[in-house]
Amino acid sequence: MDTTIRNADEKINIDHLVHEHVAMASLCSYGTGGEADFLITPNNLGELRAALLWAKERSLPTTILGGGSNVLISDKGVEGLVILTTGLTEHHVRGRIFCTQSGLPLDTAINVAIERSLSGLEPLGGLPGTVGGAVRGNASAGGLWISELIEWVDYLDKDGSFHRYQGMDGGFSYKKSPFTDSESIIYEIAFRLIPNKKTSEARLRKEQSRIERMETGQFDFPSAGCMFKNPHGISAGQLIDEAGLKGRSFGGARVSEHHGNFIVNHDHHASASDIYELSRIVEHEIEKRNKIHLEREVILLGRWNN
Incomplete structure (x- = not known):
């Protein structure tokens, strides 16, 4: 059955984008796991909405996967539809605001911001995964929580309705965000950064953050970084x-x-x-x-x- 969804007067058929029995091991940093029953990599908002509708029409659960750097995928695979966000990589700058879709790798986003003479994200240099994943888990490094730089987050609910979460509304804490235990799908994030023409210095700060992370041995073998959260006041x-x-x-x-x-x-x-x-x-x-x-x-x- 053909599936279509109307978005800005355009009908989107995504059946050809949905793949069945997709091996997941190459899509996560552990290099483990079984197959996804179905998988789609949407490239824009219309395809993302269409994917949600496709799953809803078939009463299938949906699982969101970004860079796969903080997940452990079951050997028995993933039921329903996996939505891989790595096709959502568009980004742009408006003054001090750096907007990026959720699937852009975080390290790439930092480089892009520096190239556009915007600073602030450098302490997160070397963190694996996508921007959306970093926001979902409120990633931190070098004394910086990514939530400190968020101006707003645009997201979809499970029915495909569009919403905006303002950064000033709070809801972020240690390794948590308003999206951590939610079925919401982060679509785009806006960061308020600091104008900085000294791009060479910014690149050095970012590179130092990356080197410090490498020295922890995190990338010597496949892993997902820290397995456990730190208990209060203890490592x-x-x-x-x-x-x-x-x-x-x-x-x-x-x-x-x-x-x-x-x-x-x-x-x-x-x-x-x-x-x-x-x-x-x-x-x-x-x-x-x-x-x-x-x-x-x-x-x-x-x-x-x-």
Whole structure:
């Protein structure tokens, strides 16, 4: 059955854009996971809305995936329609406002802003993933929370209706945003940045942030960065280190020798289940030793029976 949606008097047929039984391992930083039942990569607002309608007409759940840098995809795959946002990369500048669609890689967005003589995002240099993912999880680095620079966020609800969230409305906290536990889909973000003609200095600051991140060993092996959020006032990595869990392994997964809060795909053959089970072991050991429950930061996507 052909599916169309009217947007600005234009009918959009997306059946040819929807792919069935798509392998997901190459779409996440862990390099693990099964297949998506269906997957689409919309390139504009009309296609994004059409994708939501396509799933709704078939009573299919939808899963939003950006750069795949903070997720663990089930070996059993993902039910329904996966909407991959990496085709949404348009961006523009209006004075001090830098607007970008959610699928633009964050590192690319920082480079673009610098090229347009706008500063502020440099401390986030080297963070993987998309701008939308960074906003959803309120990413931070170098003392900066990305929410500090947000002017507004344009998003769609599950029915495809368009909304705007003003940055001044708050709702952001540690590793959380108004979109973290929501079915809303971030479409475009506007940042209010600082005019800066000294682009060479800005590039150096950004590069230094990237180097510092590399030195943590995050990119030595496939990983999703920090597995757990930091408990209040305590470093999860320090707790894991003090518990002697660095180097602990399960299947092909291992707690990083460089950073206790990284669980890595050490031999490049770990399953998602290996990584998940090792995270459970670490969680159990810290709760037993410190009476502290570690909250997972990495998002589980797909068919998990837990």
